[in-house]
Amino acid sequence: MTQVSGIWLEDRAAQTLLGALEAESYQAYFVGGCVRNALLGLPVKDLDVATSARPEVVIKLAKELGFKPVPTGLEHGTVTVVGKGSVLEVTTFRKDIETDGRHAVVAFSDRLEDDAARRDFRMNALYADRSGTVTDPTGGVADIEARKICFVGAPDQRIREDYLRIVRLFRFAAQLGFGAEGIDPLAAQAAARLSYGLRHVSIERQTSEILKLLGADELMATLSLMQETGVLARILRGVSLPVLQRFVDFGESEPVARLAALLVFSGEMPLRLSKKEQRLFDALRSFAWSTQSGEELAYQTDALTARKAVFLRAALAGGVADVSGLEAAAEQHxxxxxxxxxxxxxxxxxxxxxxxxxxxxxxxxxxxxxxxxxxx
Incomplete structure (x- = not known):
């Protein structure tokens, strides 16, 4: 029997809500990333709860407990419950009725097995009760122990339900530290075969996943596999992995800065960045090809931006980077x-x-x- 533990498991609002649901004869579990990360020894940030209770029951119980229920996604069975210092995403067990590669029409279910069968990866289909006892209907614990990412059921079917899962496959591999070798070969093959479907995914969703991927430690080998499978070209064209590798070697980990290095030769910006992110992206790429000094850029912007820009230019040229005068330049008037x-x-x-x-x-x-x- 697998057990999880951690401060997150003792969250007062979560324990109170799960206890109240169980007292009404409903099933209620922590699910997904919190259980997965606990087993991996990684920080737990978000608490998701899966329950057999319908949304209206969750809302009623939350109010009775003095919590604030917010109907953030009732059509998909999700209620955000704001407790004392806690935010819980509570979702009713579901099964898919219809999918189109982007969105799903769901029906509520009383069975945990139905809920697990519609999830993306086996490591994300893990459920823990209030005591931390894990229920593992798909084999996610074994995947975590082997540091492997496998789809729930048939990879092609899971991907066709939501093509963004292709990018999430690679993002999780990099973000969780599994690396390219942690991706199940059948999953990688399916991602390559069905990568054309990414054209159905919104730019906003792709951007979010790519930026998370670019911020990961195990980035380069994962991107190389994305390139080999043809997935990367479906999202970003004109990439330069060698420039990005040299940029990463300078110790730069900021996702947008890494994106600028990756696309330093590209004339396209297929992602949708925020205004602040776009300004940084443009400033770094422009500086890389200019004759402007790093000190001048530091004076015009700030030392941190100039540092990234100087590293990007050095990565582009394959040379060394001198950032010694940037702090002083940024303070000039x-x-x-x-x-x-x-x-x-x-x-x-x-x-x-x-x-x-x-x-x-x-x-x-x-x-x-x-x-x-x-x-x-």
Whole structure:
């Protein structure tokens, strides 16, 4: 009998809710990532609960317990229960009625086995009761012990239900530290065979998974397998794994920065980044191909951005990176201000300040106010 433990298992709101559901003769279990990560010795961040109780029952019990139920996905049986310092995603056992590769029409079930059969990977189809006793209907514990990722049932069927599972296969391998060798060969073959289906998946969902993948430790071998199977080209074109490898070797782990390194030769941006992420992506790629100094970029942005940019340029050139002056450059302030040029106004004043700043930067931030005023 497999047991899990950890502070997460003692969560007061979760224990109270599961206890209340059991007292009403419903089944209720912790499920998925929290159980998986506990068995792997990894941090548990999110608490998901699976239950035979219908959403309206969960909402009623949550209110009676003094919790706040939020109907975040009633059509799929999900209620977010906000307890005292806890957030629980509580979902009724389900079985798929119809799938189209993106979305599923589900029916509620009273059977844990039905719920497990519709999940993506066996390691994610693990259930733990309030005491930590694990129920393993698909063989997920053995997969975790072998550090393998296998689909529940037939890989082709699981993928056709949701093509994003192709990317999740590789993301979990990298994120959990299994690496490419941890991917079941049958799963990899199915991912290659059905990768065309990724065109049915929204850009937003693909972006989320790719950024999670790029932030993982076991990245490079996993990306290499994605490239070999043809999956990577379905999502990102013009990639450079050698540049990314050198960038990673500098110790850079930020996902968007790694994306800029991966796509440094590409003219496309097939993913949908936030405005902040896009600014960083554009700044890094632009700097990599420019003659701008790292110190100038640090002054214009910040030392951290400049550090990533200098590393990317070095990775592109296959050279060394000097980041020693970036912190000091980021702290610099132009010694000349508008009040120092009282005889100018409007566009003339703006042009004069821009020119002075350009000369000051070119001097290595060494020119004084007086020297800048003397500059013609």
């Amino acid at each position: 132009l010694p000349l201000a508008a009040k120092d040029l009282p005889h100018l106004s409007g566009k003339a004043l703006g042009d004069a300040l821009k020119h002075a700043e350009k000369v000051w930067i070119a001097s290595g931030f060494t020119l004084s106010k007086e020297q800048l005023l003397d500059e013609k």
